[in-house]
Amino acid sequence: MVLVNLSSAKGIVVAKKANYYIVEIECDVFNDSLDYQSKNNHNRLLCTIRQRLIHHGLSINVGDRVSVESIDWNSARAIITKLHSRKTFLSKPPVANVTEIIVALSVKEPLFDFDQASRFLLTAEQTGLDIFLLLTKIDLITSTQLFHQVRRLKGWGYNPLPVSTKNGKGLDILLDQIKLTNLAVLCGPSGVGKSSLLNCLLPKESILTGHLSVKLKRGRNTTRNVELYSLGTNTRVADTPGFNRPDVRIDPIELQLLFPEIRSQLPKASCKFRNCLHLDEPGCDIDTSWERYTQYRKITEEMITFRRLCQGD
Ligand SMILES: Nc1nc2c(ncn2[C@@H]2O[C@H](COP(=O)(O)OP(=O)(O)O)[C@@H](O)[C@H]2O)c(=O)[nH]1
Ligand SMILES: [Mg+2]
Ligand SMILES: [Zn+2]
Incomplete structure (x- = not known):
């Protein structure tokens, strides 16, 4: 059943495997009289990428907005010809x-x-x-x-x-x-x-x-x-497939911003040193009586040691 005659359209990559991409075409190109199920079953195309894009070294990922051309609605296939800019x-x-x-x-x-x-x-x-x-x-x-x-x-x-x-x-x-x-x-x-x-x-x-x-x-x-x-x-x-121990590798000065417990205190805190890590620095003004503080401390110390090892001192 051919639903639309368009040979090109925009869509979103919803899955990717090896050299194949499934692109979901924006629904507004479909006839409004189609119900949700028909739209859902017919707006997905199995796509490859145009050679020129591959040569440019572009990596296309799930979530990307793309343009597709040479659409064959009967076999539900098309070719990705353009990657639109990403927000994140x-x-x-x-x-x-x-x-x-x-x-x-x-x-x-x-x-x-x-x-x-x-x-x-x-x-x-x-x-x-x-x-x-x-x-x-x-x-x-x-x-x-x-x-x-x-x-x-x-x-x-x-x-x-x-x-x-x-x-x-x-x-x-x-x-x-x-x-x-x-x-x-x-x-x-x-x-x-x-x-x-x-x-x-x-x-x-x-x-x-x-x-x-x-x-x-x-x-x-x-x-x-x-x-x-x-x-x-x-x-x-x-x-997403589960993975069990996420790695937190980050500069200690940025690590503190990942803790809402510290983040919420920063606007009012007046630590003596601008680069205070809130460990044992004199004049630290951050309240450390919260459950995750020991973990914050441990990760910060790990990162400091890691950095020293990398710098060889
Ligand atoms: N008791 C209980 N078991 C659940 C609930 N949700 C999922 N499970 C079970 O937990 C197991 C893992 O679920 P799954 O959805 O595959 O977890 P995923 O690895 O996070 O995707 C399955 O055996 C589910 O039946 C829930 O709300 N209550
Ligand atoms: Mg799962
Ligand atoms: Zn401090």
């Missing part, structure tokens, strides 16, 4: 034009791990993007335990949304939140329920990614690539 770029995992990071941490199974949870938040903070924190699998704990867990994370400077895919708690609020942004990336340790959350949020009729993903042989648990899912007009979300 996340390198791990590689996703362009991300507007929000959603960090998912579970209360149990796997058990909430202080060091890991905090490091996930620090790497998320490193992007400079807005962070939205989810506390998952809350069906596994009592409301009193949840109260303490939420209070703990508030002490870290976050206001987590408790969710559960088993009893549906918080899912409507999560969907509303994602719809406020253009491209959210869902990250967090493996097993916390990221993919399950997406399965609950995706419109039933979208059947995950439609027929094209089959061509990329995407298995639900085997994929190591990022893929974007559409949650409505101009709202997409990326599931």
Whole structure:
């Protein structure tokens, strides 16, 4: 069935594997009378990149806006001919034009791990993007335990949304939140329920990614690539493969800015030294009575040692 006659269009790269890209064509080129399902099943094209772009050394990533030409709607194929400018770029995992990071941490199974949870938040903070924190699998704990867990994370400077895919708690609020942004990336340790959350949020009729993903042989648990899912007009979300110990490597003077506990104090603090790291410097004005301070101290000291080793003194 040929739905449109256009031979060129703009779209967004929603998946990538080896030399192939799946590009979702902007829906407004389609006939308005088509329902969501028809649009969703017919606006995805399997694309390769025009040789000239490859020669220019351009790397095209999931989230990139591209122009495609030579569209063959019957076989759902096309060629990417232009990469449009990016607003942001996340390198791990590689996703362009991300507007929000959603960090998912579970209360149990796997058990909430202080060091890991905090490091996930620090790497998320490193992007400079807005962070939205989810506390998952809350069906596994009592409301009193949840109260303490939420209070703990508030002490870290976050206001987590408790969710559960088993009893549906918080899912409507999560969907509303994602719809406020253009491209959210869902990250967090493996097993916390990221993919399950997406399965609950995706419109039933979208059947995950439609027929094209089959061509990329995407298995639900085997994929190591990022893929974007559409949650409505101009709202997409990326599931990411879990990785368990994010590396925080950063200049100590910048590390402090990744801690909301320090960030919130800085405007009023009057440390004696401008480059104060708030360790034991004389005249330090930062209050250090917060839970993650020992971790802040440990990472800062690690970074200082690391820098000394690199400089050979
Ligand atoms: N009890 C409970 N289990 C969940 C919940 N969400 C997901 N799970 C289970 O947690 C396991 C890992 O889920 P998955 O979505 O694959 O996690 P991911 O690695 O973060 O994508 C699966 O066995 C799910 O059934 C939840 O809200 N409550
Ligand atoms: Mg998953
Ligand atoms: Zn200080």
